[in-house]
Amino acid sequence: MLKEAIYHRPKNNYAYGYDKKTLHIRLQTKKEDVETVNLIYGDPYDWQEDKWINKLIPMQKSGSDELFDYWFGVVEPPFRRMRYGFKISSGSEVIYYTERGFFKEAPNDTAYYYNFPFLNEADIFAAPKWVKDTVWYQIFPERFANGDTSNDPDGTLPWGSEEPTPTNFFGGDFQGVIDHLDHLVDLGVNGIYFTPIFKAHSNHKYDTIDYLEIDPQFGDKATFKKLVSACHKRGIKVMLDAVFNHSGFYFPPFQDVLENEANSPYRDWFHLREFPIKTEPIPNYDTFAFVGSMPKLNTENQEVKDYLLKVARYWVEEFDIDGWRLDVANEIDHAFWRDFRKVVREVKPDVYILGEIWHDSMPWLQGDQFDAVMNYPFTNGAIEFFAKENLTASAFADTITKVIHAYPSNVNEVAFNLLDSHDTPRILTLADNNTAKVKLMFLFQLSYTGSPCLYYGDEIGLTGGQDPGCRKCMVWDEKEQDRELFTYLKTLITLRKMEPAFGTHASFQFLYTDDDTNTVVYEKQTNDQRLIFILNNNNQAQTIDLSHLSLPTGTNLLTGEITHPNKPYSIEPYDFIIVKV
Incomplete structure (x- = not known):
């Protein structure tokens, strides 16, 4: 065995409390190098006749990528504490792996073993339970619907009359959302994520002027309360976007700094490097990227911190919102986010806290800061696999397996899984307008563990390239909508709600990949149900023989036809079969 590839640490995604009774333990080994792994565990204080009393349970291989196998075990230590190690076997070779290294015989001294000191309930990652069953719908308010022309900004264009630019306005507002809530109910979504709604200069609103006021082009606070109430009556949660990393250029404290420079009482609200202040070509103060109109806020300053935490509390307390999405969350200090969580959870204990982080986010997902991050690795x-076909089937499975094992299971269950957003090209455009590819992406997204999010308009075939192209006006004329795609997506959402193994309350594992045919097979499983998903990501029909998997007889979930495990599956180009066992 290659010992250098064997890895465990008694923390984070390798050892964690899943609930108040249960621990999850993971181990990494070299791919196809190990035949069996057993978890050795016992209470550190349970000794009889100078011998430590322990148990041995088998661990299951939970997935593999191009380099490693991952092993998974579930244990309920009777006194919520344990010492543990691993018995690893390959052929005639057996080794014991503990915190102190590798041994040919199992050490009898518990000091050699990994330690989980105590399963404190307060330390368990606990996200709102409702998120597991939520299908989100992201709305860019300026482009969803114009329901009240009286609040249109100067120069508002007729709806959809031009291509979107960074500076044009079409008058989307809250009333427009209220007018079209039935569309969302019909689709089956039960959560709305709004990009920023606060007073700002731009059409995207990520340059806040006043964090405590609604932007006038969207309506007023009474209309927003009406919107939240209308959503809640329909079983739809509401999540707002908080831009706390930076303010806008016209944020009054920053305007004061520009005017009074070193004498401004707000000089420490920002990261100013020198005076006089220069905004162009490269600002001499910290900003979002190098955008001079978005000066970075100093969240370590107590006045700034108090102000932003007041904002966080206000919108939950006064408007009963259900979640906060946090823009550029990775550039703000961890101490701020810990305080943020305490403040909003004091008002509403089941508020969903979602951070915008595009990379490995374990430091933010330990139960003291965020409930989830935007799952861009997913x-x-x-x-890359479905739309662009830049990944082979096996490389795709490797990628997703890495994503799964990067976080604890209870983190994965509430991950915010998106395919596109206001920051990326739309999936139909990425797929070269191939709707069949988009359907496969939707199937994978909605059958994957976590909380999926749809970007407005994707359900009816809206296209668009990189920002600002991805921010087109929603098309409301049904004759110009892809209604077949809408119906298909509605069916998938219904299956996610009706079939226990389709959604988050089931394990996920790849069973088979074929790079020649670009086929992937994965399973979702609960104690009572098993679903096998067979996806043909290929422009040619495929006959797929899965007899080597020893699958039981099942039924086609969509047609009800009996499937026979020893009979090959015939699948059309960019199509799929779901077998229900």
Whole structure:
């Protein structure tokens, strides 16, 4: 065995409390190098006749990528504490792996073993339970629907009359959302994520002027309360976007700094490097990227912190919102986010806290800061495989397996899984307008573990390239909508709600990939149900023989036809079969 590839640490995604009774333990080994792994565990204080009393349970291989196998075990230590190690076997070779290294015989001294000191309930990652069953719908308010022309900004264009630009306005507002809530109910979504709604200069609103006021082009606070109430009556949660990393250029404290420079009482609200202040060509103060109109806020300053935490509390307390999406969350200090969580959870204990982070986010997902991050590693894998076909089937499975094992299971269950957004090209455009590819992406997204999010308009075939192209006006004329795609997506959402193994309350594992045919097979499983998903991501029909998997007889979930495990599956180009066992 290659010992250098064997890895465990008694923390984070390798050892964690899943609930108040249960621990999850993971181990990494070299791919196809190990035949069996057993978890050795016992209470550190349970000794009889100078011998430590322990148990041995088998661990299951939970997935593999191009380099490693991952092993998974579930244990309920009777006194919520344990010492543990691993018995690893390959052929005639057996080794014991503990915190102190590798041994040919199992050490009898518990000091050699990994330690999980105590399963404190307060330390368990706990996200709102409702998120597991939520299908989100992202709305860019300026482009969804214009329901009240009286609040249109100067120069508002007729709806959809031109291509979107960084500076044009079409008058989308809250009333427009209220007018079209039945569309969302019909589709089956039960959560709305709004990009920023606060007073700002731009059409995207990520340059806040006043964090405590609604932008006038969207309506007023009474209309927003009406919108939240209308959503809640329909069983739809509401999540707002908080831009706390930076303000806008016209944020009054920043305007004061520009005017008074070193004498401004707000000089420490920002990261100013020198005076006089220069905004162009490269600002001499910290900003979002190098955008001079988005000066970075100093969240370590107590006045700034108090102000932003007041904002966080206000919108939950006064408007009963259900979640916060946090823009550029990775550039703000961890201490701020810990305080943020305490403040909003004091008002509403089941508020969903979602951070915009595009990379490995374990430091933010330990139960003291965020409930989830925007799962762009998942997004990238799905886009590269289904839309662009830049990944082989096995490389795609490797990518997703890495994503799964990067976080604890209870983190994965509430991950925010998106395919596109206001920051990326739309999936239909990425797929070269091939709707069949988009359907496969939707199937994978909605049958994957976590909380999926749809970007407005994708359900009716809206196209668009990189920002600002991805921010087109929603098309409301049904004759110009892809209604077949809408119906298909509605069916998938219904299956996610009706079939226990389709959604988040089931394990996920790849069973088979074929790079020649670009075929992937994965299973979702609960204690009572098993679903096998067979996807043909290929422009040619395929006959797929899965007899080597020893699958039981089942039924086609969509047609009800009996499937026989020893009979090959015939699948059309860019199509799929779901077998229900």
